Amino acid sequence: MAHLESLGVPPGTSYRRCLPGGPWQRLLPGVVLLRTGDPTRRQLVEGALLHCGDHAVVTGLESCRRQGLKREARPGEPVHVLLPLHLKTTSNGYVVVERTKRMPAPVRAEGLPLAPVARAVLDACRRMRERPPIRALLAEAVQQLGAEPAELFAELESGSKRGTALPRAALLEIASGARSAAEAEAMGVWRRTGLPEPVWNFPLHDERGRHIATPDAWWDDVALAWEIDSYEFHFGQPGYASTLARNNRYAAAGVALVQTVPSRLRTAPRAVTEELVLAYQAAAARPRPPVVLSGRHKRLVHGL
Structure with a gap:
């Protein structure tokens, strides 16, 4: 909304236009979409980045998809964003904010700042609680995104140990020769x-x-x-x-x-x-x- 104010749109006008039945909609605090209807996935990602600021990096499944993972986003799937540890922005709405002292150097795809594949894959796996989807994602990362098992192991060791037991076991299977989750x-x-x-x-x-x-x-x-x-x-x-x-x-x-x-x-x-x-x-x-x-x-x- 600050950008709208800088363009001469009064806060009251933005508020009224975001009311039910109005021509605009509020995606997140301070983030307005200037249209009605369901936002596209791209608009949700851009809204998350506006909410989190210039230091934000998209990670998890969204980053993997933008780098070639052949998966559609599930309805209601959150956008996972990394922020430096000293910033205070927190999760809100569909945005999951993870503050970290290990900010990756982002890669750019479609104009968006994305976590590299190994980091994005493991960030997604750490939040999963069942082995089959973890196996599937890791196998897809190796097959579709060209991730090397050694690179994934290195990322696993460098990051938080929380939530790593299942990804570690699945990686050992893949490193032993499995080319897919089924294998x-x-x-x-x-x-x-x-x-x-x-x-x-x-x-x-x-x-x-x-x-x-x-x-x-x-x-x-x-x-x-x-x-x-x-x-x-x-x-x-x-x-x-x-x-x-x-x-x-x-x-x-x-x-x-x-x-x-x-x-x-x-x-x-x-x-x-x-x-x-x-x-x-x-x-x-x-x-x-x-x-x-x-x-x-x-x-x-x-x-x-």
Whole structure:
């Protein structure tokens, strides 16, 4: 409103125009939107920055989306903003203000000051209370935003330790080879089987060097592949055709295959565990086919 006053609009005029039925609306204390109707997400973010002042930096999911995360904002999702510790602005309305002594150097996207990816992702994860959405966000940050697990670990260690137990566990799964939230959940199911640890996401070739597939999990001693196949991709066109071709290559090479849809990792982990154990036993009972794993399984060590 101070800007409106500097343009010659009296405070009383602004007040009347923001009353119900008026042409303007009040987003936050001192922040007026000069139109009716629902504000856009961009207008909400700009309103949050006006409310918080020149030192504000947008973090959390909003920062991640502005830097390429393919997620829509949920209705009512707050805008998470960082401010230097000495400032006194507090959370209000849809704005969550976090005052910190670790202000990041902002990156600019669409003219907005944003926390770098690693900081924004971990700021969002620290406020989550369940492992599946944390796994999903971290996996998306690695896949879609190019975040390195080592960079995420460094940010985790540098910041507050509050709310870091679940992100730390999910990061360890991702660093061990999981490329998605579903694969991270698959690692949890594997630990229940008592089977040797498989190799995660390494290419497989036949004896003539022809590519077969890159299984989500692979037990090399018995040539058993485990694929986490979502309905959305693997059983819709053109995903179905590529999945069918992959399965035919497995069969031609003599590879034993277990396919699991992601939902069963959560709803039927015991059944999936039993399927893996039985498949492993059956694979071990037949001669191993002459297939070759490319590369070696590397375990990332972060001193944790």
